[in-house]
Amino acid sequence: MSQLRVEKVQELMKQEISQIILRELKDPRIGFVTVTSVECTGDLREAKIYVSLMGSEQQVKDCWTGLTSSLGFIRREIGKRIRLRFTPELSFELDKSLDYSAHIQELLLKIKAEEEANGKHSDEEQ
Missing domain, CATH: 1.20.5 (Single alpha-helices involved in coiled-coils or other helix-helix interfaces)
Structure with a gap:
């Protein structure tokens, strides 16, 4: 698959995931989260979402737990919003x-x- 298409999909996913976290996740554990980047494999089957979390150490732990528990919801929303043959398998990575x-x-x-x-x-x- 062309690298340009992968980069466009990564940027679109970054914007959509940011909107989902900001507006649609109702988990009170999720605080100040910034999606810094998204890296997809060449076949768009897997995507790593790099996030930066702010707050005390306990708030960061709680936020991380909330984010990982919402992966299924985020993946389903991405599948609805971005028309791809396969919805990528998502995983979060902490961006330091x-x-x-x-x-x-x-x-x-x-x-x-x-x-x-x-x-x-x-x-x-x-």
């Missing part, structure tokens, strides 16, 4: 890239603060 970028940002701010503090001390010594 946002956490990692926040960690890097904290480190950069810390380095900048240390440089400013060292710069002030060296100015006072002269």
Whole structure:
């Protein structure tokens, strides 16, 4: 299957899954969820949904449990909304890239603060 078609289906699935999670899931455990990307196999039989979860550690665990329990509902809705020969088998993957970028940002701010503090001390010594 052409790579362009797979990419279009991935983007469409990302949008539809985001809408389903935002508007149609009624599970109170599901909090702040961001669908960051969707990766499909070349034959569109399987799809990994990368999600980023925000909140405390307990909220993230509860949200993850709620999401995994709603996989069947999400798959059925995707089957209704996207006309494909086969509805892909869905699985969730936790996307840690946002956490990692926040960690890097904290480190950069810390380095900048240390440089400013060292710069002030060296100015006072002269």
